[in-house]
Amino acid sequence: MNKAITDGVLFMPPAFESNLNVWSSGNGTSGSDTYQNAMNAAFVPSDQDFGGCLELQKTATTQKVRYMGQTPMLPGCYLQITVRIKAVSGALPSVRIAGYAAYGSGNNVPGLVEIGPEVALTNYGEVVELRAIVGTGARGGVDMVWGSDPVYGHFGLDLVGATGGIVRIDDIEIEDITGAYLRDMMDWVDVRDYGAIGDGVTDDSEAFAAANSAANGREVLVPDGTYHLANSVTFTTPVRFQGTITMPTDKYLTLNRNFHLPAYIEAFGNEELAFKKAFQSLLNNSDHESLDMGGRRITVTEPIDLREVVATKNSYAQRRVIRNGQFYVTGDTAWTPDTVTSQATYDSDDPRTLTNVVNVANVPVGARVSANGVGREIYVESKNISTQEIRLSQPLYDAEGTQNYTFTRFKYVLDFSGFDTISLFNISDVEFLCNSLASGILLATSGVAFHIRDCFFNRPKHRAITSPGSGCQGMLVDRCNFITAEGGTPAQDRISIAISTNANDVKVRNNRASQFRHFLIIGGMNAVVTGNHFFQGDGEDAGLRTAGVIMALSHISMTFDSNYVDNASLEWTNEYDATPDFGGGYSFSALSVTDNVFLSGDVAPWVAYLVIKPHGQGHYITGLTVTGNKFRSLHGSMDRVDRVDTSFADLDMSKGKHVLVEGNTFHAITTPCYNPLQIDYTQSSASNTWVIDTENKLPFGGQPRTVESLVPISKIETSGNTGVFSMPYARTGQGTANDELHLKWETAVKGEMSVRVRMD
Known part of the structure; x- marks a missing residue:
């Protein structure tokens, strides 16, 4: 590059023969003294070495020669100043190339180097050539680095040392030598x-x-x-x-x-x-809108607090994406969970608040809460230090009064919990190699439509995806793979959980999860869980099986469709209900379990696939559909696929409605379940009362409460074989266990009857 050629910029000063009035004995600024008619300067027209040149007697300690023209300083340009000089007589001085850096106003730019290397003249008549380079950048060989502030310069030389000597100076040259640093054609x-x-x-x-x-x-x-x-x-x-x-x-x-x-x-x-x-x-x-990780593997040595990283925002609600990369966790103590134990008070009238929390300042937001009467996966959503209060992600089912609580803060690779709100965020095609050290993702405490898709969570220590509040509202988790490190641990001893949620409208679709304690905690309504394969088996003989999916609200309003439930169960509880005892509303309702595969092997016979666990009295089923499912057990039979866990309370089977359990298949299941239940009953001896046992085949030990149909399938006759064409009336809920249906006839009869009864 040469600006003199490309842009017609003039760098070269005029020859001395032109006029000495443009050559200053000062800094070269306007109004400074010139060498025109100076007593110590003269133009020599014919020197044997230089031709025309300036003869100058040194009369000052620093004798300056500066061109008064404004040599432009352009960004990216490098100028070389060349001077040829010889001593003629008198004291031998030293000489250096020098300049004056000027703002556009003409004032000097302070703090810059304005002189080149100094050279001593040692012999009379010896021609010495000096060069110095000035430019904007600190490049190799640049003697005067001026940066971008100077607009122009006045260039020449200085004679320093003893006075009295006479020198002759050839015409000063200034050239653009940027080409020495940059290609001629650069992009x-x-x-x-x-x-x-x-x-x-x-x-x-x-x-x-x-x-x-x-x-x-x-x-x-x-x-x-x-x-x-x-x-x-x-x-x-x-x-x-x-x-x-x-x-x-x-x-x-x-x-x-x-x-x-x-x-x-x-x-x-x-x-x-x-x-x-x-x-x-x-x-x-x-x-x-997206950060492409470029397929790179990032070594992570400590949790990434994303709110602290951003620094400028507490909330964000525009679509943003992290995609196409891998986080590899290393380190040790940085990933150790923080644990705080504090006394606090709980009042069910304010079901999501802990009050009078001792040492509340040390309780971290996003910590899991554990104590007597606290449900699974309850988290600290926020805290108020001045009032000593903690806001919980869900109510507590039986923690009334004052007690000690333990707050455990897991450490996550990506931690969004410092944000008040994160919405519309997407993590796609990312692998979390947690190495049994870290957990995966902690969501913000509020937000909508967080989307995690096509991601791998490999060996998270405690959790893969956690919502400590309502940041999972409308969350989508699609086509992800979750692999725990606890495959060799008995199912009941595992601690890792793949996904926990609290808010409504969650969609969990087409994922695969291997050998966690639980695959999914649903803490909100209207979830859709479809196409997933989660398996939680172990190598234990007659082993226990943990819940793959826990639904923690009684009115769940959820669809569970086309999943593969492998050595796991569905557990339906009301541990997140603000009042565990039934006091109105829908009780256990609005759950659809359709077209799923349920398979297990080497399990204890009392293990079941569908478990309802009431945490309060008076509950019953008011909306359950179980259709089109395939239930099977390998290497030993299961007693049944359904049961009520009565650890806290039982279901009221004298109530209930909208229960449909039909169209399912059962293999190696001792007692299948149906509602409606069809019974082909044979009365061998004539009797006024036929006692028909439902044989515990109504779902969850239900009682026969409704008779849909009575159809004779053989001749109804007296003991004397006389046909009877009248019909009986039915009494439901009979027997000591209320599981019998009694048909009452006007006379003692015998025969066969197809009976269709319901528990609702």
Whole structure:
């Protein structure tokens, strides 16, 4: 590049023969003294070495010669000043090339180097050639680094040392030698040409911004070095990093034209820091909606507090995506859960609040709460230090009064809990290699439509995905793979849980989960769980099986469809209900379990696939559909597929409605269940009362409460074989266990009857 050629910029000063009134004995600024008619200067028209030249007697300690013309200083340009000089007589001085750096106003730019290397003249008549380079950037061979502040310069030389000597000076040359540093045709600009120093201390923010502005679509080069940026910087042009940068935590780097994680890794030289700075930019810039990790594996040594990383926002509700990469967890103590034990008081009239919490300041938001009467997967949603209160993610079923609570804060690779709200966020095609050290993702305490798809959660220590509040409202988890490290642990001794939720409208679809304690906790209504395969078996003989899916509300309003339930069960509880005892409403209702595969092997015979566990008195079933399912047991039979866990209370089987259990298949199940239940009954001896036992085949030990039909399937006759054509009336809920149906006839009869009864 040569600006004199490409842009017609004039750098070369005039020859001395033209006029000495443009050559100053001062700094070259307007109004300074010139050598025109000076007593110590004269033009020599015919020197044997120089031709025309300036003869000058040194009369000052520093005798200056400066061209008064304004030589422009252009970003990216490098000028070489060349002087040929010889001593003629008198004291021998030293000589150096020098200049004056000027703002556009003409004032001097302070703090810059304005002299080149000093050379001593040692022999009379010996021609000495001096060169010095001035430019905007700290490039190799540049003697005077002026940065981007000077607009122009006055250039020449200084004679220093003893006075009295006479020298002759050839015409001074100023050339654009930028081509020595840059290709003649370049498609990039160098931040050093705009004043960047790269010493790791000097603030290079303005130089980076200037390079971006000058690039005009070309690539910006950040060469070797460490560049400190004290302020946020946005590049609207592509950037190539050979050196690295440092920034304060609350300042961000935005790479609009190459916004992807590999570029940030090149910029910061550290994968973990690079991800943080890229995420920071993702939420602080509107020019990109997704962070492509570029297939990179990021080593993570500590939990990533994403709110702390972003620094500028408490909430975010625009679509953003993290995709296509891998987090690899290493380290030890950084992933150890924090545990705090404090005394607190619970009042069911305020069912989601703990009051008078001792040492509340030390209780972390997002911690799991455990104590007597506390349901599974209850979390600290927020806290108020001044009032000593904690807001819980769900009510407690039996914790009235004051007691000690344990708060356990698991450590997550991606921790969103510092945000008040995160909505519309998407994590796609990302693998979390938790290495039995870390948990996966902790959501914000509120938000809508968080979407996790096509991700792998490999060996999370405690949890894969946790919602500590309502941040899972409308959450979607699609086509993810969850693998625990607890495969060799008996099912009942495992601690890991794949997904826990609290809010409504969750969709969990087409996932696979292997050998967790629980696959999914549903704490809200209107969930859709479809197409998943979760298996929780172990190598134990007659082993226990834990719940794969826990539904923690009585009125669940949920669809469970086309799943593969492998050595696990569905557990339906009301441990999140604010008042566990039934006091009105729908009780256990609105659950549809359709077209699923239930398979187990080597299990204890009393293990069941469908378990209802009431946490209070008076509950009954008011809406349950179980159709089209395939129930099977391998290597031993199961007693039945359904049961009521009476650890806290039983169901009231004298009530109930809208229960449909039909169209299912049962293999190696001793007692299948049906509602309606069809019984083909034979009365061998004549009797006025036929006692028909439902044989415990109504779901969950239900009572026969309704007779849908009575159809004789043989001749009804007296003991004398006389036909009887009248019909009986039915009494339901008979017998000591209320599980019998009695048919009452007007006379003693015998025969066969097909009876269709219901428990609702």
